[in-house]
Amino acid sequence: FEQGFGGKGANQAVMASLIGAHVAMVNSVGEDSYGGEILANFAGYGIDISHMVRSPGASGVAPIWVEADGSNRIIVVPGANAGLTAEHAAAAVAAQARVDAVIGQFEIDQAVTTAGFEAAHARGATTILNPAPGAAISPELAAVSDGIIPNETEFAIIADAAGLPGDVDDPAAMSGLASHLGARLVVTLGERGAALVGADGEISPVETPVVEAVDTTGAGDAFVGAFAFGLASGWAEADAVRLGCAIAAESVLRPGTQSSFPAHHRCAEIIREVVA
Numbered sequence: 690f691e692q693g694f695g696g697k698g699a700n701q702a703v704m705a706s707l708i709g710a711h712v713a714m715v716n717s718v719g720e721d722s723y724g725g726e727i728l729a730n731f732a733g734y735g736i737d738i739s740h741m742v743r744s745p746g747a748s749g750v751a752p753i754w755v756e757a758d759g760s761n762r763i764i765v766v767p768g769a770n771a772g773l774t775a776e777h778a779a780a781a782v783a784a785q786a787r788v789d790a791v792i793g794q795f796e797i798d799q800a801v802t803t804a805g806f807e808a809a810h811a812r813g814a815t816t817i818l819n820p821a822p823g824a825a826i827s828p829e830l831a832a833v834s835d836g837i838i839p840n841e842t843e844f845a846i847i848a849d850a851a852g853l854p855g856d857v858d859d860p861a862a863m864s865g866l867a868s869h870l871g872a873r874l875v876v877t878l879g880e881r882g883a884a885l886v887g888a889d890g891e892i893s894p895v896e897t898p899v900v901e902a903v904d905t906t907g908a909g910d911a912f913v914g915a916f917a918f919g920l921a922s923g924w925a926e927a928d929a930v931r932l933g934c935a936i937a938a939e940s941v942l943r944p945g946t947q948s949s950f951p952a953h954h955r956c957a958e959i960i961r962e963v964v965a
Contacts, residue, residue: 698796701819701917702792704914707912708953708956709953711734713785716770716797717743717745718748719747719749729830740777747769749768749769750799754805755944771823779808782814788815789814791806792818793819796823800829807835815835817838818834821839835873837873838916841878873885873926875933880899883912883933903943907940907950909937915937919932919933936951936959938960
């Protein structure tokens, strides 16, 4: 048994910071000791916590079971995540001196993320939705999501809720869901890399480096954080996906979530390898 810092948004913020982005985290933590430790951890990564709030009660936690092959099962206990309001999310985005990309996940209420994304669009920023844990996407949130990044399981859940095929091996299923959601779609496929659905519905597979996984926990978050950095830096989508795959592959070499992410100098090396 061991404890470590996590949470999907937190992991993505840390990864984006490690790779070189200026990051502000917007969420709620509890008034327990975990809340203070979480804020200190963000500050240690140079992440702006001026828009974090403290809510009564316990901070959100997520017990994780890691299998011998590195795969995992996660139970999310939202706790203080429910204390973040739509008004606070929108105000936090609006208050940024500069904002290029805003990322949201399903560990907070979809209406809160919708408000944050609307504020992001008002600033001309790109919005990236990681619909995890998997659930149906509200029409309001889909309408303000520029890019949506599910994994295979989440893809199937979202497609089923929409009454569409959920087979990631079927190109028509991917292009069909992208069309239904009205957003660009990137599906992460674990050791098979990722698939980018183009504006014309064409599927572009992106391979990931072949590695021996120790723990896949947080790999999807590493992908999202790196992908967002690429887009915010003006990279082409395909290059941003390649960067995400390379960073995610690096993260599975070590146990844990944030503790498994590559350090800043290693991120710089990976960037050079991807753009070479």
